[in-house]
Amino acid sequence: MSTRKPLMAGNWKMNLNHLEAIAHVQKLAFALADKDYEAVEVAVLPPFTDLRSVQNLVEGDKLRIVYGAQDISAHDSGAYTGEVSGSMLAKLKCTYVVVGHSERRQYHGETDELVNAKVKAAFKHGLTPILCVGEELEVREAGNAVPHTLAQVEGALKDVPAEQAATIVIAYEPVWAIGTGKVCGAGDAQEVCAAIRGKVAELYSQEVADKVRVQYGGSVKSGNVAEIMAQADIDGALVGGASLDADEFVRIVRYREQ
Numbered sequence: 001m002s003t004r005k006p007l008m009a010g011n012w013k014m015n016l017n018h019l020e021a022i023a024h025v026q027k028l029a030f031a032l033a034d035k036d037y038e039a040v041e042v043a044v045l046p047p048f049t050d051l052r053s054v055q056n057l058v059e060g061d062k063l064r065i066v067y068g069a070q071d072i073s074a075h076d077s078g079a080y081t082g083e084v085s086g087s088m089l090a091k092l093k094c095t096y097v098v099v100g101h102s103e104r105r106q107y108h109g110e111t112d113e114l115v116n117a118k119v120k121a122a123f124k125h126g127l128t129p130i131l132c133v134g135e136e137l138e139v140r141e142a143g144n145a146v147p148h149t150l151a152q153v154e155g156a157l158k159d160v161p162a163e164q165a166a167t168i169v170i171a172y173e174p175v176w177a178i179g180t181g182k183v184c185g186a187g188d189a190q191e192v193c194a195a196i197r198g199k200v201a202e203l204y205s206q207e208v209a210d211k212v213r214v215q216y217g218g219s220v221k222s223g224n225v226a227e228i229m230a231q232a233d234i235d236g237a238l239v240g241g242a243s244l245d246a247d248e249f250v251r252i253v254r255y256r257e258q
């Protein structure tokens with residue numbers, strides 16, 4: 001039986017302004033009971049502009065919800081217009097930061113090298129990366145989902161020490177399942193997530209691999225989360241669209257009750 005605590009994280013993407021964020025987190029806090037936080041870790045990943053408001057709420061009301069950002073600069077500081085540094089996110093007491101989301105890879109040209117630099121920047125500033133990996137539809141159809149995804153894992157972890165790697169969260173998100181309503185079959189998701197853990201064991205050790213939490217992401221909803229979470233190598237979900245509906249996200253967090 002795994003001792004890894006499941007992480008249910010809501011990636012809001014470019015949705016909810018800071019006022020909406022406050023209302024949303026209040027709703028989550030109101031609906032979640034102590035036993036929910038004991039069973040799983042609940043995280044929200046709002047846009048940068050919401051982080052201060054979420055921090056004030058979480059600290060002011062001592063909420064057990066944690067939060068993080070959706071991206072991080074590979075640079076520490078300086079003339080990088082539009083970028084947000086790891087030290088800025090750490091100052092806002094972020095726990096997590098999403099790195100290498102397929103939308104960043106696709107629309108902002110992020111390469112494995114840049115993702116690797118961002119993973120290192122996150123660790124440098126005491127943030128836990130949620131490293132996103134996963135294949136496009138044509139890659140899956142060609143039968144290359146596993147090698148494609150493992151190459152992304154290896155690229156992102158290049159020169160990352162074992163003690164840091166053991167704390168990372170890796171989110172397997174098949175690109176074709178993101179926001180499409182097409183969820184990856186639980187067995188297929190398990191196959192890739194097990195291969196990800198195997199790759200971490202190969203790069204480091206089985207001990208490190210056993211500590212790493214591997215999430216599934218891609219059209220997760222209350223109706224499919226229980227089957228996904230029943231898989232041996234899946235330790236949580238990275239939820240996009242369904243995390244914008246507080247009631248639905250709470251149902252996802254409570255997947256064990258289904």
Ligand SMILES: O=C[C@H](O)COP(=O)(O)O
Nearest residue numbers: 011178179218219240241
């Ligand atoms: O980060 C979250 C994923 O991109 C999944 O998004 P989705 O749940 O809307 O498919």
